[in-house]
Amino acid sequence: MKLPLSYIARNLWARRLTTVLTAAGLALVVFVFATVLMLDEGLRTTMVTTGEYDNAVIIRRSSETEIQSSVARNQADVIITHPAVALGPDGQPIASKETVVLISMLKRDTGKPSNVIIRGVGTLAPVLRPQIKLTAGRMFKPGASEIVIGNSILRGFQGTNIGDRVRFAQRDWTVVGTFDAGNSGFDSEIWGDVDQLMQAFRRPVFSSMVVKLRDSGAFDGFKKDLEADPRLTIEAKREQTFYSDQTKALSTFINILGITLSAIFSIGAMIGATITMYASVANRVGEIGTLRALGFQRRSILAAFLTESLLLAMVGGAFGLACASLMQLLSFSTTNFQSFSELAFGFRLTAGVVIKSLLFALIMGFLGGFLPALRAARMQIVEALRAA
Numbered sequence: 001m002k003l004p005l006s007y008i009a010r011n012l013w014a015r016r017l018t019t020v021l022t023a024a025g026l027a028l029v030v031f032v033f034a035t036v037l038m039l040d041e042g043l044r045t046t047m048v049t050t051g052e053y054d055n056a057v058i059i060r061r062s063s064e065t066e067i068q069s070s071v072a073r074n075q076a077d078v079i080i081t082h083p084a085v086a087l088g089p090d091g092q093p094i095a096s097k098e099t100v101v102l103i104s105m106l107k108r109d110t111g112k113p114s115n116v117i118i119r120g121v122g123t124l125a126p127v128l129r130p131q132i133k134l135t136a137g138r139m140f141k142p143g144a145s146e147i148v149i150g151n152s153i154l155r156g157f158q159g160t161n162i163g164d165r166v167r168f169a170q171r172d173w174t175v176v177g178t179f180d181a182g183n184s185g186f187d188s189e190i191w192g193d194v195d196q197l198m199q200a201f202r203r204p205v206f207s208s209m210v211v212k213l214r215d216s217g218a219f220d221g222f223k224k225d226l227e228a229d230p231r232l233t234i235e236a237k238r239e240q241t242f243y244s245d246q247t248k249a250l251s252t253f254i255n256i257l258g259i260t261l262s263a264i265f266s267i268g269a270m271i272g273a274t275i276t277m278y279a280s281v282a283n284r285v286g287e288i289g290t291l292r293a294l295g296f297q298r299r300s301i302l303a304a305f306l307t308e309s310l311l312l313a314m315v316g317g318a319f320g321l322a323c324a325s326l327m328q329l330l331s332f333s334t335t336n337f338q339s340f341s342e343l344a345f346g347f348r349l350t351a352g353v354v355i356k357s358l359l360f361a362l363i364m365g366f367l368g369g370f371l372p373a374l375r376a377a378r379m380q381i382v383e384a385l386r387a388a
Contacts, residue, residue, distance in 0.1 A: 019312060022276040026316025026361060027323065029265040034324035034357040035347065036258025040251055042348040044244065046185055051239030054086075054216045055128055058209040058226065061235045065246065066100040070205040075232050079209055084222040086212040088124070094212040096122040099198050101207075103168045106158045116153060118168070119186075120194030128210050131184055137162045137177030142193050145200075148177040152187040152331075166190075169200035183346065185243055210239065266364055269316075273309060273368025278375070302377035309369020310362055317361025324357070325349050 051057075058079055063069035071079075079085075080093040088094050099120040104113040123142055126132050140146035149160045159165075165172045173192065181187040194206070213219060223236040237245070327347040 018276050018279065019315075022272050023312055023316035023319065025269045025272045026313055026364060027320035029262060029269045029364065030317045030320030030357050030361050031324050032265055033258065033262040033360050034321050034349075034353060035327055036254060036262065037353045037356060038324060038327060038347040038349055040254050040258070041350055041353060042346045043251055043254065045348050046183060046345040051241070051243045052128065052130070052212075053238060053240055054213050055239035056211050056213060056219060056222060056236050057239050057242040058211070058234050058236050059207075059242075061227075061233050066098070066207045067102060069207050071097075071207070071209055071234060072205050075234060076206055076209055078229070078231060079226065079234075080211065082211075082222060082225060084213050084215075084218040084225075086214045088127070092124075094124055094127055096125040096128055096210045097194055097206045098122070098125070098210060099194055099201070099203055099207045101169075101197065101201050101203075105153075105160075105166070107156055108158050109156075111158075114157075116157065117189045118147075118197060119189050119191050120197035121191055122194055125191070125210075128212055129181070129186065131182035132186060133180050133182075135178050135180045137175075140176055140192055143196065144193065145171055145173050145196060146176045147173045147190050147192040148179055149175055150187040150189050150191075151178060151180050153190060154178050169197070171200050185246075262360075266360075270364050270368040273312065273365060274372060276312070278372045298377040301379075302373050305373035305376045306366065306369050309373065310365045313361045313365025313368070314358065317358050320361070321354060321357050 058071060059066060059069035060071060076097050080095045085093045085095060101118045101120075102115045103118055105116050106112065107114055126139070134148070135151065137148070140148055147166065154160050160175060162175050162178065164175045166175060167173070179186075179191075181189075198204075198206075213222060219236075219238060226232055226234060226236050324347075328349055331346045
């Protein structure tokens with residue numbers, strides 16, 4: 001015979017205070033665990049949406065970031081003539097020769113300096129990045145000292161409103177527009193004309209190139225041809241892969257920190273669950289003896305107390321996950337370890353995060369409740385009734 005689930009649930013309700021306190025401890029651990037997963041998911045989503053699957057990024061071989069990379073002008077001319085590069089209605093290759101530089105700007109909330117990416121782009125950059133939408137003002141004019149600001153930069157840094165002048169590279173640059181990049185990494189960038197920025201920073205070479213492929217399936221051949229060309233010292237990556245790689249160090253740091261904190265907190269939560277279940281067993285010795293006398297087997301008693309612990313963990317896990325879901329209302333800004341620039345991203349709750357968090361809660365409930373449940377199952381009928 002098995003004990004009904006309603007009986008098990010009523011036992012939790014009968015001990016409301018200890019149930020709430022134990023569930024709160026489990027909820028705290030699940031909250032930390034889920035928040036870390038959401039933060040990492042938000043980071044990865046931000047960087048994946050930065051790139052288009054049909055776009056390829058070309059950088060110098062062995063360079064990890066665009067800041068470290070250089071692509072000479074003659075190399076860029078060779079790359080855009082490749083037959084895999086898509087052509088626009090005017091017959092021109094859909095490509096953007098870009099330069100990437102870091103500058104320091106003051107944050108709005110603290111007044112402290114932080115690095116910001118300035119990206120010089122070609123006129124076809126908006127075609128290559130369709131997620132870029134102007135939210136105010138206009139796009140910069142080619143050949144002018146004008147810039148447009150990503151929404152994350154607008155919210156986070158001083159002097160970035162339309163009409164403001166930002167001084168860097170010994171020149172004043174006028175903010176003429178702001179853009180939304182769909183919560184991608186481009187929201188944390190400033191864009192301007194590539195030729196003007198190269199002149200201002202005295203850079204004779206581009207940092208990278210972005211090209212649109214005629215067919216996404218042609219990437220492997222395109223990559224092989226470019227990397228085998230003796231005139232070129234470059235490598236090609238899909239744009240999504242390239243930007244995803246840019247956050248590996250930060251993602252690893254977040255995961256290690258989160259797992260460490262979750263592991264430490266989970267020990268305390270499991271100890272709390274164990275103490276609660278041991279107390280439950282001690283207070284229900286007579287009940288256990290009666291159940292055994294009525295014919296319930298040891299495994300039924302074991303399953304009942306273990307289920308009780310799992311239900312307790314599920315309640316705590318669900319509450320912790322509900323609190324963690326509210327973090328989606330917040331955004332987070334930190335330094336990207338790869339590019340050493342400011343990167344803004346948010347918390348993102350997915351089905352995978354929900355499943356992992358609840359599974360983590362159940363594991364804590366199982367580990368915390370197994371020994372008390374085993375003790376209850378091993379009680380002798382006569383001794384249990386006598387103790388009652």
